[in-house]
Amino acid sequence: MKQAIVIIHGMGEQIPMQTLNTFVDAVWTTDTSLVNQSKPDPNTGAARSENAFWAKPDNRNTSSELRRITTERDDAGNYTDFYEYYWAHLMHGTTWEHVQSWIMDLLLRNPLKRVPRRVFHAWVVLWIIAAVTVYFTLKGMLPSDGVPPTATQAILSGIAGLIVASFVSNVLIKRFGDVARYVKALPPNVDRRQEIRKNGVDLLQRLIKSGEYDRIVVVAHSLGTIVAYDILSMLFAEHNELETLSTIAKGAQPEREKLEDMIRDAAGLPLSTGADGSGRPMDVDAYQVQQAKALAELRAQGGSWIISDFVTLGSPLTHAEFLMSESHADLRKRQAHRLMPTCPPMPEHDGTTKLRHVSYDPDYTSKRTPAHPRQPHHAALFAYTRWTNLYSDELLLLTGDLISGPVGQAFGADVDGTVVSGIRDIGVLPALTKDGKKADKHHRTFFSHNNYWNPKKGSDTGHPDVPHHIAELRRALAILQP
Structure with a gap:
């Protein structure tokens, strides 16, 4: 198996490859669980001090300043290629x-x-x-x-x-100017926004169409998480338009139907069994397992979508109603109109099945059943792509990360007033429990916004050899067990 991990940097005057090199050190080079450490170093034949990788030119990056970092084979038999989507040079002329x-x-x-x-x-x-x-x-x-x-x-x-x-x-x-120009669709900003998104879509499209990869993970930091969210939304809509049921093999879709039942159950809607949903909060772990099964089913039927995971670090998406819309009501309106995909996707009513679906039958078969072949709607990205969000709890502005926060409430699906979230929000720096309380005695880090893959920061609670935030990042990437 071969997989690609694409990292998208955040705001500011970034240096090409700087983000990628430090990221690879944190999640590959120093992770002793990925490769049997008794194996000799593939470069020298001597005892290894780290996992090996090589930087190679790759025209899919379309820049001589960038390199693809490719790794040796891990213990699960996987090869991993790391790419950086570099966009800082496109945000020029800010005044x-x-x-x-x-x-x-x-x-x-x-x-x-x-x-x-x-x-x-x-x-x-x-x-x-x-x-x-x-x-x-x-x-x-x-x-x-x-x-x-x-x-x-x-x-x-x-x-x-x-x-x-x-x-x-x-x-x-130099820093917040990027945010100002990207999040606000004023006439002077439109070209910059379009070019940044298009180049990102083109890079991912080239990786998908190469046929070289079985899986792609997109990781983004800071403002890059908004950029990545837009890129993935556009890319999925393109695939959705091109890959209709007429272009892929038709067949029953039990995994897609199970995923839709999970959404209905959490929203308190009628299920495919005829029972009423419980209205209990979504079990995010179970939902992410089902997303992987639904993606495998889609792939088996001829779909080309292979972006399995979206990992956000220090994301301002938590402030979407403040930064990307006019109000909370406006944010929900945009999501309901599918301008902004949610996780899970917004379901719609089907007049034949009498159920809510995140998919539809373009042939309008009159006798269709819930598991009948259906096509996801254009904003159903997160039916197949898992979303994990790492944030740092802020206190008194100076500690933690004010820019970041949980995104489950902002980007969960608001179904008739019930917010259903399929996003795994993880508090790090310091480690937090699910109810937002500190899970360790580690003090909050000052301005932790740039420390999400810094191994010298954070606590080691529950992870004697690895800081908590690094362990959670590695878990989200799932290099060994995608």
Whole structure:
């Protein structure tokens, strides 16, 4: 078996291959469980100190700055290729005007209706930063009252001005400028958004069409998780349009039907057996097992979709109602209209089966049964692709990761007012229990946003040889047992 893992970097002026190299070190090079450590090093024949890999040019990256990292065979017989989707060079020409319009849109909101409680304190801090920036900007522009400043005042004023200028240039423009331009579909941003998405779709499409891989995993960090979400949504819709039931083998789909029954049960809807659903929360572990079975069934019937997993790290998707829509109601409306896929997919009513499905029969067979061959709708991406989200709990802005958070509530399917989530949300740095409480005594890490694959951070609770966040990341990738 051969698999590909594609990582998509986050905001800022990233260096090509920098993200990929450190990521591979964390999940491959130093993972002693992947390859029998008694095997000699394939390069030297001597005792090994790490798992081997090689960097190779690959024209599927369409950039001479990038390389494919390919590994030796692991103990399960798998070969793994790592790719980086690099998009920082496409986000060029960002100015203060781009950032300013975005910040004003965030600031000028009704805090009672359009600012989620989880980010309210950050919204207040943003107001303070904006006020300080405006103050020093105006202070430098307005004429003085004729009284010359003292030397101390002049020095302090100059230092404050430099701090503000540096903050605007190096933080707001170079870092958050990417966010401002990508999440807001204003005319000056449309070309940048389109090019970034199209290049990502093209890379994944080339990997799929090569026929070289049995499985692809997409991993994304920070703003890259929004980019990846858009890319996967577009790519699945393309496959859905091209691979209809008329182009793939027809046959019963019991695994797809079991998956739909799991969604119905969690939403309290009628099941295919005629019983009513329980309305109990989705068992995410069981749902992800069923997603893998449904994907294998789709592949056996001729489908080409092989993206088995989507792994998000430090994702701002948790703030989707604040960043990507006008309000919580607007976010739900977009999801209901399938502009934004949910996990699990939004089900729709079938007049013949009298059930809710995430698939449909394009032939409109009048005597179809629940397991009758059906086609997933264009936003049913997460019927077949598992979503695991690692986040770091934030406290008082300075510790943890304010940018990240659970995404299950934001991107679960809202079925008649019941949110059904099939996303595995995992709290790391520090380790959290399912109810959000700390699972260890490890203190929160300061600004943990860039530490999701840093082996020098985090606690070792339950994992004596590996920090908790690294162990959970490796578990999500499932290199040995996809």
